Amino acid sequence: FSYPSDGRDWPRGLAYGDESLWFSDASGPAYSGAVAELDPSSGEELGRITMSWDPVGLGFGDGSLWVLDITGNTIREYSPDGEQLSSFDYSGPAGTTFGRGLTYHNGSIWMGNFCESDGCTVSLFEFDTDGQLIQEVAQRTGSPPTGYGGLTTTETQLLGPDKNGNVTVLREL
Numbered sequence: 001f002s003y004p005s006d007g008r009d010w011p012r013g014l015a016y017g018d019e020s021l022w023f024s025d026a027s028g029p030a031y032s033g034a035v036a037e038l039d040p041s042s043g044e045e046l047g048r049i050t051m052s053w054d055p056v057g058l059g060f061g062d063g064s065l066w067v068l069d070i071t072g073n074t075i076r077e078y079s080p081d082g083e084q085l086s087s088f089d090y091s092g093p094a095g096t097t098f099g100r101g102l103t104y105h106n107g108s109i110w111m112g113n114f115c116e117s118d119g120c121t122v123s124l125f126e127f128d129t130d131g132q133l134i135q136e137v138a139q140r141t142g143s144p145p146t147g148y149g150g151l152t153t154t155e156t157q158l159l160g161p162d163k164n165g166n167v168t169v170l171r172e173l
Helices: none
Strands: 012-018 020-027 034-038 045-050 053-062 064-069 076-077 083-090 099-105 107-115 120-129 135-142 157-161 167-172
Touching: 012 064, 034 053, 034 120, 045 107, 053 107, 064 099, 099 157, 120 157
Parallel strands: 012 053, 053 099
Antiparallel strands: 012 020, 020 034, 034 045, 053 064, 064 076, 076 083, 099 107, 107 120, 120 135, 157 167
16 A cells, blocks of 8 residues: 655654554655554554654554654654653764664664764664663664664564665664
8 A cells, every 4th residue: 555645755664563554754844744553454544643853763562652753863652642651862872863763672762873974883772761771782884884774673683774775683682
C-alpha cells in the first residue's frame, strides 16, 4: 500500500507495535511532521500524531512509541493514543546532533546519527528510557560516512546499515 503522503514528502521512520504500523513523515512543509498509525494489513490510517518538528526515527516497546525529533535533538515518548509521556535531550549526553535512526529493545533506546562532512564520525548510542547514556559504540568515519538510520532489532541483534548502506548485524545484544 502507499504511504499516507497527505502533501508530505519525506518518509523517515517505521515501527510496529500495539498491533499497528507507525509511520513518520518528517516534512511537508518543514517543521510540520506527523506520525501516522496504520493498519498493517490494509494501510488504512487509524490515527495521526501531528507535531511542530520533524520526526525521523521510530521505535516501539513496552507500550510506548518512541520518536526521534531531529529538529530539537530530542527523543519523545508517546502513548499509542498520541499523548506525550516524556522526553529527553540526546545531544547533551551523546555529544552529538543529527539523530537519524531509532529502535527500542528490552528497556533500551538505540539511536544512530549521521553527518554530511568528510571525516566526521557517526556512532550508535544506547540510552535508558530516562535519557541516561549507557554506551556509545560502532563509531565510523568516511568521506562522508554512511549514517546509522533504519535501525531495528531481533531478540538478540541490532540491525542497520553498514558503511556501504547494506543491512547488517551491527551489534549482538
